[in-house]
Amino acid sequence: MCLAVPGQIVQRHGDVAQVDFQGTRLEVSLVLTPEADSGGWVLVHAGFAISELTESDARKTWDYLREAGIDGAQGGET
Amino acid sequence: MTSSSLEPIRTELAQCCARIDREVTIMEVCGTHTMSIFRNGIRTLLPPNLRLISGPGCPVCVTAQRHIDAAIDIAALPGVIVATYGDMVRVPGRRGSLESRRANGADVRVVYSIHDALKLAAGEHERTIVFLGVGFETTAPATAAAIREAYARRIDNFCVLPAHKWVVPAMLALLETRDVPIDGFLCPGHVSVIIGAQAYQPIVERHHRPCVVAGFEPGQILQGLLSLVAQFERGGSAVDNVYEAAVKDEGNPTALMLLDEVFEVSSAVWRGMGVIPQSGMEIRPKYAHFDALKRFEITLDVDEDPAGCLCGQVIQGKVMPQECRLFGEDCTPLRPIGPCMVSSEGTCAAWFKYGRPGTRRASKPPT
Numbered sequence: 001m002c003l004a005v006p007g008q009i010v011q012r013h014g015d016v017a018q019v020d021f022q023g024t025r026l027e028v029s030l031v032l033t034p035e036a037d038s039g040g041w042v043l044v045h046a047g048f049a050i051s052e053l054t055e056s057d058a059r060k061t062w063d064y065l066r067e068a069g070i071d072g073a074q075g076g077e078t
Numbered sequence: 079m080t081s082s083s084l085e086p087i088r089t090e091l092a093q094c095c096a097r098i099d100r101e102v103t104i105m106e107v108c109g110t111h112t113m114s115i116f117r118n119g120i121r122t123l124l125p126p127n128l129r130l131i132s133g134p135g136c137p138v139c140v141t142a143q144r145h146i147d148a149a150i151d152i153a154a155l156p157g158v159i160v161a162t163y164g165d166m167v168r169v170p171g172r173r174g175s176l177e178s179r180r181a182n183g184a185d186v187r188v189v190y191s192i193h194d195a196l197k198l199a200a201g202e203h204e205r206t207i208v209f210l211g212v213g214f215e216t217t218a219p220a221t222a223a224a225i226r227e228a229y230a231r232r233i234d235n236f237c238v239l240p241a242h243k244w245v246v247p248a249m250l251a252l253l254e255t256r257d258v259p260i261d262g263f264l265c266p267g268h269v270s271v272i273i274g275a276q277a278y279q280p281i282v283e284r285h286h287r288p289c290v291v292a293g294f295e296p297g298q299i300l301q302g303l304l305s306l307v308a309q310f311e312r313g314g315s316a317v318d319n320v321y322e323a324a325v326k327d328e329g330n331p332t333a334l335m336l337l338d339e340v341f342e343v344s345s346a347v348w349r350g351m352g353v354i355p356q357s358g359m360e361i362r363p364k365y366a367h368f369d370a371l372k373r374f375e376i377t378l379d380v381d382e383d384p385a386g387c388l389c390g391q392v393i394q395g396k397v398m399p400q401e402c403r404l405f406g407e408d409c410t411p412l413r414p415i416g417p418c419m420v421s422s423e424g425t426c427a428a429w430f431k432y433g434r435p436g437t438r439r440a441s442k443p444p445t
Contacts, residue, residue, distance in 0.1 A: 002137070002216040002268040003110045003294070004324075029193055031223045032333045043271065043324055046163065046213075047191020048220040050330060051271045057323035064295040068117055 004045035005065060006058035012038050019044060022062060087300040088123050094307045095125035103129045103259050104306055105395055107249060108266030109136035109423030110294050116432035118296040128307065131258070131395035132428075134248050134348065135266055137213040138165050138421040139393050142347040144378040145241045146171040146417075149210050152239065152374060153184040159202070161195035162210040163217075164188040165421045168414060172382055192224040199228070199236035208370045211238040215272040218242040218359055219333035222340035225361065225368045239370040240361050243346055245269050246277055247357035253285045258395045262288040262306040264299070267321050272337075274329025275319040286315040293321040340365055347381070349417070350390015389416035392425050399426040399433075406430060 007019040012030060019028040019042065028042070033049040036042050041058040042049035053061075095102065106112055112132045115121065121130065134140045150171040153160040160176060167176045167188060180186040185205075189195050192209055199207040211221045221238055228236045249263060265278055270291045278289035288309035292302030301320045309315060319325055337359070346358025361369040370376070383390060387409070388402040399405050399418065409415040411427055418424035 002108060002135075002214060002266060004216065004268045004271070026190075027193075029191075029220070029223065032219050032330060032336070034332055043268075045216050045268060046220050047193050048223065050216065050219070050268065050333065051324045053324060060323075061293075061295070068114075 002045065003070075004043045004050055005070075006041055006053055006061050007044050008055075008058070009036060009038050009040050009042060012036070017049075019049070084123065084296055084300060087297065087304055091128070091300060091304045091307060092125045094304065094311055095128050098127065098307070098311055101127045101129055102261045102307060102310055103131060104262050104264055104303060105131050105133040105252075105258075105260045106264040107133040107135040107245060108264075108269065109139070109421065109425075110268070111135070111264060111266065111292070111299065112425055112428050113423050114294045114296070114299060116428045118299075120296060120299055123300070124303070128303065131260075132392070132425040133252065133263075133395055134351065134393040135214075135245070136393070136418065136421050136423045136425070137217065137243075138169055139389060139417045139424050140243065140248070140348050140351075141169075141212050141241055141417065142349050143171065143381040143383050144347065145212075145239065147173065147379050148371070148376050149239055150174060150176055150179055152208050152370060152376070153179040153186055155374065157205045159185040159187060159198065159205050159207050160210065161187050161189045161192075161198060161207055163212070165423075166210055166212060168420045169417045170384060170415060170420075172379070192220050196224050196228060196233060196236055199233050200231070203235060206235045206237065206373075209236070209238045211240045211242050214243055214245050214266070214269050215333075215337070216266075216268045218341070219272060219330075219336050222336045225340050225365050226336065228368055229365055234367065237368045237370040237373050238361070240341075240359060241346075242341070242359040243348070244273075244343070244357050244359070246273070246280065247354050248348060248351065249278075249281055250284070251351060251354045251357075252394060253281070253287065260287065260395070261310055262290070262315075264302050264306065265289050265291045267291060267293045267298075267325065270319075270321070270325045270329070272330050272333045274327050275317050275325055276327045277329065278317045282315050282317055288315045289317045291317075291319040291321050291325050293324065348393075349381070349383070350393060384415045387416035389418040389424075389426070392418050399429040402426070
């Protein structure tokens with residue numbers, strides 16, 4: 001599915017980064033968002049950041065996902 | 079956004095629809111929208127003359143049976159590991175499913191990201207990892223990135239079964255067949271992150287149907303519907319974007335360049351819709367080594383959809399799930415017959431899970 005969830009970049013190492021999804025950390029590729037950097041917020045789909053976000057927009061989306069009971073760090077879907 | 083904060087948009091939507099003297103049909107193209115509409119009870123908030131129909135926006139559902147069958151056949155080959163996103167595993171093919179192949183000893187692994195499949199290949203020299211490249215523009219750039227990386231690092235035991243698709247040509251095809259009346263499109267949020275809001279311009283120019291990009295929260299969906307209906311009321315048709323937090327007019331240029339580097343635009347077969355020109359992504363000759371169809375010399379079968387299954391019509395909005403004779407009785411999420419019941423975002427699965435009483439087919443009378 002085409003759901004992407006926001007996360008915060010903890011630390012960038014080259015094209016990959018540790019990204020925090022409200023407590024769950026996953027390795028995410030930043031190859032599609034070359035300007036994203038540590039501390040920034042990104043929208044992540046299937047292990048790839050597809051867009052940068054502002055913190056306020058990221059938090060709004062998180063609030064919705066939490067209300068809807070969607071686990072933001074879930075993956076493994078198209 | 080709480081339900082009370084939705085009230086002003088809902089009121090405006092009701093007032094706008096009250097000024098229109100006929101039914102307005104909006105197609106939500108994305109499976110994630112479909113699920114959000116059900117989960118949040120959006121239909122119960124809509125005026126009676128505003129009708130929502132689901133479109134070809136569930137990646138697994140639109141994948142032609144020939145690709146499903148090819149994936150299942152590849153899983154049976156010796157020395158192969160099939161890596162896939164989870165929602166492909168239970169889709170029934172002509173010869174079982176990936177799940178049943180796995181029960182019979184095939185190595186089928188669910189991965190979170192194609193990157194995991196590439197890592198698997200880099201550490202596993204004896205076997206070939208075949209990744210099932212299913213999904214729209216949101217997912218395809220990740221596949222392109224992995225193929226480019228495999229090429230650069232010479233990870234030769236990795237390849238992809240290519241079945242990625244472009245959404246806009248399918249939307250155009252739906253309008254061109256004129257089988258389903260569509261007055262406007264609620265456009266997919268995360269596909270649009272990649273392709274950009276301006277990608278819907280051909281729909282507006284050629285068919286004069288408004289297209290509005292929206293996110294997945296209830297407020298976004300209602301805002302998108304309001305923009306569509308307001309355009310319809312004044313006879314306008316333009317592209318609007320209410321999801322500016324993530325979607326730009328031009329999309330994600332890095333992702334689009336990567337797609338262009340690895341894939342060339344081709345025709346593609348869609349379930350129930352046949353061949354749609356310019357809707358496919360074929361791996362370019364430079365990267366042909368990573369094309370599973372070429373590597374295993376696979377000729378795709380003709381499509382033989384499950385008997386009685388109407389998924390091909392459901393994804394075009396031609397029939398509602400409960401009009402299918404199999405729905406809810408022979409075909410359920412536990413024992414799915416067609417892909418729209420398998421995928422968590424399939425229209426049939428959504429209607430089965432959230433459909434209001436009275437919308438399911440009545441049980442067969444006792445004999």
